Amino acid sequence: MITWAKVIAYFVAAVAAINSFGHQVALLSAAELGTIFGFVPVAWVVPTTVDALAIVALMVRLHEGITERTKRAAMWPLILAGGLSIAANVAEAHNIVGIVVGVWTVLSYMLCEVFVARLRAAESPPRPVAPIYVPPPLPMATIDIKPVPTKKDGRPYSERHQRRLRNGR
Secondary structure (H helix, E strand, O other), X not given: OHHHHHHHHHHHHXXXXXXXXXXXXXXXXXXXXXXXXXXXXXXHHHHHHHHHHHHHHHHHHHOOOOOHHHHHHOXXXXXXXXXXXXXXXXXXXXXXXXHXXXXXXXXHHHHHHHHHHHHHHHHOOOOOOOOOOOOOOOOOOOOOOOOOOEOOOOOEOOHHHHHHHHHOO
16 A cells, blocks of 8 residues: 555656746746856756755655654755745746646645655554663662660750760760
Protein backbone atom coordinates (compact mmCIF):
# COMPACT_ATOMS: atom_id res chain seq x y z
CA MET A 1 0.00 0.00 0.00
CA ILE A 2 2.79 2.42 0.80
CA THR A 3 4.46 1.85 -2.56
CA TRP A 4 1.31 2.96 -4.42
CA ALA A 5 1.08 6.00 -2.17
CA LYS A 6 4.71 6.85 -3.02
CA VAL A 7 4.09 6.39 -6.75
CA ILE A 8 1.08 8.70 -6.64
CA ALA A 9 3.00 11.27 -4.53
CA TYR A 10 5.89 11.23 -7.02
CA PHE A 11 3.50 11.67 -9.93
CA VAL A 12 1.84 14.64 -8.22
CA ALA A 13 5.31 16.03 -7.43
CA ALA A 14 6.35 15.76 -11.08
CA VAL A 15 3.20 17.57 -12.25
CA ALA A 16 3.69 20.29 -9.62
CA ALA A 17 7.39 20.70 -10.48
CA ILE A 18 6.80 21.01 -14.21
CA ASN A 19 3.94 23.46 -13.73
CA SER A 20 5.76 25.54 -11.14
CA PHE A 21 9.12 25.54 -12.96
CA GLY A 22 7.46 26.87 -16.10
CA HIS A 23 5.71 29.64 -14.18
CA GLN A 24 8.92 30.65 -12.39
CA VAL A 25 10.87 30.81 -15.67
CA ALA A 26 8.14 32.91 -17.31
CA LEU A 27 7.94 35.26 -14.32
CA LEU A 28 11.70 35.79 -14.11
CA SER A 29 12.05 36.13 -17.88
CA ALA A 30 9.54 38.98 -17.78
CA ALA A 31 11.73 40.68 -15.15
CA GLU A 32 14.68 40.66 -17.59
CA LEU A 33 17.27 39.77 -14.96
CA GLY A 34 19.99 39.00 -17.50
CA THR A 35 22.55 36.23 -17.42
CA ILE A 36 25.18 34.81 -15.10
CA PHE A 37 28.72 34.54 -16.56
CA GLY A 38 27.37 36.01 -19.76
CA PHE A 39 25.54 32.91 -20.96
CA VAL A 40 23.45 31.30 -18.13
CA PRO A 41 20.00 32.94 -17.92
CA VAL A 42 19.00 33.86 -14.36
CA ALA A 43 15.43 33.00 -15.28
CA TRP A 44 16.49 29.32 -15.42
CA VAL A 45 18.94 29.28 -12.48
CA VAL A 46 16.58 30.52 -9.75
CA PRO A 47 13.78 28.00 -10.44
CA THR A 48 16.42 25.26 -10.52
CA THR A 49 17.60 26.22 -7.01
CA VAL A 50 14.01 26.27 -5.72
CA ASP A 51 13.27 22.82 -7.12
CA ALA A 52 16.67 21.49 -6.00
CA LEU A 53 15.89 22.63 -2.45
CA ALA A 54 12.59 20.75 -2.57
CA ILE A 55 14.27 17.61 -3.97
CA VAL A 56 17.01 17.59 -1.31
CA ALA A 57 14.46 18.11 1.47
CA LEU A 58 12.36 15.28 0.06
CA MET A 59 15.39 12.97 -0.13
CA VAL A 60 16.20 13.70 3.52
CA ARG A 61 12.61 13.01 4.54
CA LEU A 62 12.53 9.68 2.67
CA HIS A 63 15.90 8.35 3.88
CA GLU A 64 15.51 5.53 6.39
CA GLY A 65 18.66 6.25 8.42
CA ILE A 66 17.69 9.82 9.32
CA THR A 67 16.27 10.64 12.75
CA GLU A 68 12.69 11.83 13.09
CA ARG A 69 13.89 15.21 14.34
CA THR A 70 15.93 15.73 11.15
CA LYS A 71 12.99 14.59 9.02
CA ARG A 72 10.77 17.16 10.73
CA ALA A 73 13.44 19.83 10.20
CA ALA A 74 13.61 18.94 6.48
CA MET A 75 9.93 19.81 6.20
CA TRP A 76 10.74 23.54 6.58
CA PRO A 77 12.82 23.81 3.37
CA LEU A 78 10.11 21.82 1.62
CA ILE A 79 7.50 24.33 2.84
CA LEU A 80 9.76 27.23 1.80
CA ALA A 81 10.24 25.83 -1.70
CA GLY A 82 6.51 25.15 -1.95
CA GLY A 83 5.72 28.69 -0.83
CA LEU A 84 8.05 30.14 -3.47
CA SER A 85 6.45 27.94 -6.11
CA ILE A 86 2.96 29.02 -5.05
CA ALA A 87 4.00 32.67 -5.13
CA ALA A 88 5.37 32.31 -8.66
CA ASN A 89 2.28 30.39 -9.81
CA VAL A 90 -0.06 33.05 -8.43
CA ALA A 91 2.01 35.93 -9.84
CA GLU A 92 2.02 34.34 -13.30
CA ALA A 93 -1.71 33.50 -13.28
CA HIS A 94 -3.97 35.59 -15.51
CA ASN A 95 -7.33 34.77 -13.86
CA ILE A 96 -8.86 33.01 -10.86
CA VAL A 97 -8.65 29.60 -12.54
CA GLY A 98 -4.90 30.04 -13.02
CA ILE A 99 -4.51 31.00 -9.36
CA VAL A 100 -6.48 27.96 -8.16
CA VAL A 101 -4.55 25.59 -10.44
CA GLY A 102 -1.20 27.10 -9.42
CA VAL A 103 -1.93 26.84 -5.72
CA TRP A 104 -3.56 23.42 -5.95
CA THR A 105 -0.69 21.70 -7.77
CA VAL A 106 1.86 22.66 -5.12
CA LEU A 107 -0.44 22.11 -2.14
CA SER A 108 -1.52 18.71 -3.42
CA TYR A 109 2.11 17.65 -3.67
CA MET A 110 2.87 18.87 -0.14
CA LEU A 111 -0.19 17.10 1.24
CA CYS A 112 0.82 13.87 -0.52
CA GLU A 113 4.26 14.14 1.07
CA VAL A 114 2.75 14.57 4.54
CA PHE A 115 0.39 11.62 4.07
CA VAL A 116 3.16 9.33 2.76
CA ALA A 117 5.30 10.23 5.77
CA ARG A 118 2.42 9.40 8.11
CA LEU A 119 1.80 6.07 6.36
CA ARG A 120 5.48 5.18 6.66
CA ALA A 121 5.49 6.09 10.36
CA ALA A 122 2.38 3.98 11.00
CA GLU A 123 3.77 0.91 9.22
CA SER A 124 7.35 1.02 10.52
CA PRO A 125 8.02 -1.05 13.64
CA PRO A 126 9.21 0.89 16.67
CA ARG A 127 12.95 1.06 17.12
CA PRO A 128 14.30 -1.08 19.95
CA VAL A 129 15.28 0.94 22.95
CA ALA A 130 18.59 0.13 24.58
CA PRO A 131 18.23 -0.82 28.23
CA ILE A 132 19.34 1.81 30.70
CA TYR A 133 22.03 0.69 33.14
CA VAL A 134 21.13 1.45 36.72
CA PRO A 135 24.02 0.81 39.12
CA PRO A 136 23.26 -1.07 42.35
CA PRO A 137 22.76 1.13 45.40
CA LEU A 138 25.84 1.89 47.47
CA PRO A 139 25.97 0.36 50.96
CA MET A 140 24.95 2.80 53.65
CA ALA A 141 27.50 3.71 56.30
CA THR A 142 26.32 3.20 59.86
CA ILE A 143 26.80 6.00 62.34
CA ASP A 144 26.98 5.18 66.01
CA ILE A 145 25.01 7.86 67.85
CA LYS A 146 25.16 7.90 71.61
CA PRO A 147 22.24 9.46 73.46
CA VAL A 148 22.88 12.75 75.22
CA PRO A 149 22.44 12.45 78.98
CA THR A 150 19.54 14.52 80.28
CA LYS A 151 18.28 15.73 83.64
CA LYS A 152 15.14 14.32 85.21
CA ASP A 153 12.98 17.00 83.63
CA GLY A 154 14.26 16.12 80.08
CA ARG A 155 16.59 19.08 79.60
CA PRO A 156 20.19 18.27 78.59
CA TYR A 157 23.01 18.84 81.05
CA SER A 158 25.32 21.78 80.44
CA GLU A 159 28.41 21.21 78.35
CA ARG A 160 30.67 21.43 81.41
CA HIS A 161 28.59 18.88 83.27
CA GLN A 162 28.65 16.50 80.26
CA ARG A 163 32.48 16.76 80.14
CA ARG A 164 32.66 15.91 83.82
CA LEU A 165 30.41 12.85 83.27
CA ARG A 166 32.66 11.66 80.41
CA ASN A 167 35.87 12.07 82.39
CA GLY A 168 34.42 10.63 85.55
CA ARG A 169 35.18 13.58 87.89
